[in-house]
Amino acid sequence: DSGVTQTPKHLITATGQRVTLRCSPRSGDLSVYWYQQSLDQGLQFLIQYYNGEERAKGNILERFSAQQFPDLHSELNLSSLELGDSALYFCASSRGTGVQETQYFGPGTRLLVL
């Protein structure tokens, strides 16, 4: 158990809908990262927050957004969902933002868009 929690574990929804994925980092970690794992794209970095502020952006679609709240939990919002958004979404956390910071991953949220 990494100490990172994600809810829900599974999500099934329809195209065009909007969903929110939630992540709670390990105790004491200030950085939260979101990654997408899909069959065609593999594991890709989406976005990073540090202590409530956006820190880095990767291959995140404009239809997707995230935020980190004062209690350090984070939410990833996916809107106007398409079939191709079906994937496993991972959250990871680390203490800070330095390159030496090890990222610990949650169990993921499996999203299926029908």
Place this chain on the structure above:
Amino acid sequence: GEDVEQSLFLSVREGDSSVINCTYTDSSSTYLYWYKQEPGAGLQLLTYIFSNMDMKQDQRLTVLLNKKDKHLSLRIADTQTGDSAIYFCAESGRVSAGNMLTFGGGTRLMVKP
């Protein structure tokens, strides 16, 4: 080409050693990681190596880094059926990318009894 590459599949017999290979392209990568993913599960950090090291050993795991060739390997000694999983190599610390992780495509390890 891809930033981080791994072979897709490796099959070994229980008790043998497994060697999973990874190549990366960016010489400014600072840390290199190995993660394990079991079916239906998240990513478990196995080990990591800093780019100024060439070897790291942790129980049954040995990581070798050839920085000149940008080649990383993970050796699992006395491989067990419980080691069957997908193994991901990842790198961070590229000047252009902060500390986001860039992953390889994963190597599926199958351990036969």
